[in-house]
Amino acid sequence: MKKEKISKIKQLQDILSKKNIDVSIFLNFDENKKDKTVYYFSDVEPEFSCLIIPKKGNPKLIVAKLEEELTKKESKIRNVVLLEKDFFKQLSRIIGKNKKIGLNFKTVSLSEKKLLSKHLKKSKFFDVSNDITDLRIQKTDDEIDKIRKACKITDEIFSKIILNAKSFRNEKEIEELIENEAKKNGCSLAFSPIVGSGKNSSMPHYKDNNSEIKKGFCVIDFGVRYQGYNSDITRTIYFGTPSEKEKEEYYRLLGVQEEAIKKIKVGEDFKKIDKAVRKVLGDSFIHSLGHGLGIDVHERVSTDNKRSLLKDGTILTVEPGVYHTSKFGIRIEDDVLVTKRGNEILTKSSKKLIIIKIT
Amino acid sequence: MKKEKISKIKQLQDILSKKNIDVSIFLNFDENKKDKTVYYFSDVEPEFSCLIIPKKGNPKLIVAKLEEELTKKESKIRNVVLLEKDFFKQLSRIIGKNKKIGLNFKTVSLSEKKLLSKHLKKSKFFDVSNDITDLRIQKTDDEIDKIRKACKITDEIFSKIILNAKSFRNEKEIEELIENEAKKNGCSLAFSPIVGSGKNSSMPHYKDNNSEIKKGFCVIDFGVRYQGYNSDITRTIYFGTPSEKEKEEYYRLLGVQEEAIKKIKVGEDFKKIDKAVRKVLGDSFIHSLGHGLGIDVHERVSTDNKRSLLKDGTILTVEPGVYHTSKFGIRIEDDVLVTKRGNEILTKSSKKLIIIKIT
DSSP states (O other), X not given: OTTTTSOHHHHHHHHHHHHTOOEEEEEEOBTTBOOTHHHHHHSOOOSSEEEXXXXXXXXXXXXXXXXXXXXXXXXXXXXXXXXXXXXXHHHHHHHOSSOEEEEOTTTOBHHHHHHXXXXXXXXXXXXXXXXXXXXXXXXXXHHHHHHHHHHHHHHHHHHHHHHHGGGOOBHHHHHHHHHHHHHHTTOEESSOXXXXXXXXXXXXXXOOOOSBOOSEEEEEEEOEEETTEEOOEEEEEEESOOOHHHHHHHHHHHHHHHHHHHHOOTTOBHHHHHHHHHHHHGGGOOSOSOOBOSSSSSBSOTTOSSSOBXXXXXXXXXXXXXXXXXXXXXXXXXXXXXXXXXXXXXXXXXXXXXXXXXX | OTTTTSOHHHHHHHHHXXXXXXXXXXXXXXXXXXXXXXXXXXXXXXXXXXXXXXXXXXOEEEEOHHHHHHHHHHOSOOOXXXXXXXXXXXXXXXXXXXXXXXXXXXXXXXXXXHHHHHHSTXXXXXXXXXXXXXXXXXXXXHHHHXXXXXXXXXXXXXXXXXXXXXXXXXXXXXXXXXXXXXXXXXXXXXXXXXXXXXXXXXXXXXXXOOSBOOSEEEEEEEOEEETTEEOOEEEEEEESOOOHHHHHHHHHHHHHHHHHHHHOOTTOBHHHHHHHHHHHHGGGOOSOSOOBOSSSSSBSOTTOSSSOBOOTTEEEEEOOXXXXXXXXXXXXXXXXXXXTTEEEEOOOOOOSOOEEOOO
């Protein structure tokens, strides 16, 4: 979208220049602690890697020997350097002493910081995490295309679920259909799908998906990762015959969801929209209204205090829900692209209550 | 194994008492930064959670409302508390001021630390990451049983691969068999399987798995996660007819692997064994000899400087390999349980070179 002709790396370098930071370092040394920034700038995410982006000049990607061949094949960063035995010594040689260094404070651990301080002598460290967040919030056209495609595949999978709905006996079968179809389309899953039927639908993060399909609402929440970019959809369908009251509750939620989407606009405060929805739905709405979407399934936009103003090129989910513990839950979720020219709902599956008669 | 009758939580509390630390806190607020410690002690890993283990008394698990129902169902920690809007305020109310607080410095980010310091006034923070590592290195009988079972399933999957080997045309088909069989056995994958045939076998972390199966060595590296615990095996098979030289190289590596396993003993330094293997294999051996195995696929044992002494109850992989860039690679990996009574190789698949004739 925005600033399409200036690469993401150049945009970060402009920020570094403005803030008078010499170089930024992104570390990826722990399987449980990924800094997706490395992927964001390089298109690869080798284990044991470090991305160095200086204020000026070419970035370097340090990778372990066992990742070298693969990285050189696929990385957008051409300057691939081999990880040495003593990484911090190597880093200090590359960076030099007495520097102003940008770090992603949201991912760098206290242990890593200790080692950085010890080896990069007399250097000062600055938090660039919010700058990275701000960059990532505004998607490029290429990113939007990938998410649009992910959403399209997601819609197709949902159609197949509905087409086969009468045949399902267990939640697991729906999960398996999602997995198989994602794979057929060259995608992985964005996250572990949620298929909660009957009273399981009241748990927003239900992941067992291993009960018989019971009469009542069934929350189906899933997404795919296409070329590194995620989609995220929820539809709630009904097995059996809903009562009038159940139908009412469904359509009331749908009304709230559509109203919320209408309010979404560049410059609007998403926190306010979240509050308004919360006012209508009350205590049965137990999570936030949505979240940014991109190379992470949850990107820090949304109801976060300081990052809730919607920007041109943002993609976020809008997913109000109501939950009645041990009884049932309903959630309806779309992915919305926000632009100056208006919004686009990227997930296009029907939101009418789909009723699957049980015979 | 060891200290079976004292729970893991009690073991940590003993450490806290000894170090005069009032309470330890483990944070899980970021999908890209999991502190597996929460899972280790509670058997659940809710998103947006915080585990509080005081020096004395009952631990508390703080979880978001949307995780409450599920957590109460499955958590070993009975004291489940709801996350409040202002988490850090809540934490400061629970913990109090002026405390000595243990943190996992390997996972707490600089941003989190900033907020902790701001809200837990006058408190001092201490690194308990090595204590946690030391606890986790020594598996309990229950943990060993789970990993043993994971290894058994892994062996069965490998048998099926061999049984069907003649029918495979593409690496992807082997990957799919692994995925499907894991699922059938109630497991998820420990990691993205590696199936590299022909020259793809020279990339230790090859994950595309999307080429036609080519003549030559084929590295198959995979594992399953059974009830939270991982296995990790590699076998290298041969499609076509290997030359005498290729056979020699395979059996030479196997000899080195078996020799390394023989050296493994309680009290032995794994770093030394790694060094010895490196001496024999030279520059074509481009990763470490192995790693600890448990709720993480890579646990910090192994060739890490300070944690390389093998302890009673450790489970680790032994996986030397040789790689010739753009030509071929061979790797052989087993999971080994180290005990005072002797070792047990948990992965039992044959290590003879399996040759699949291509017709």
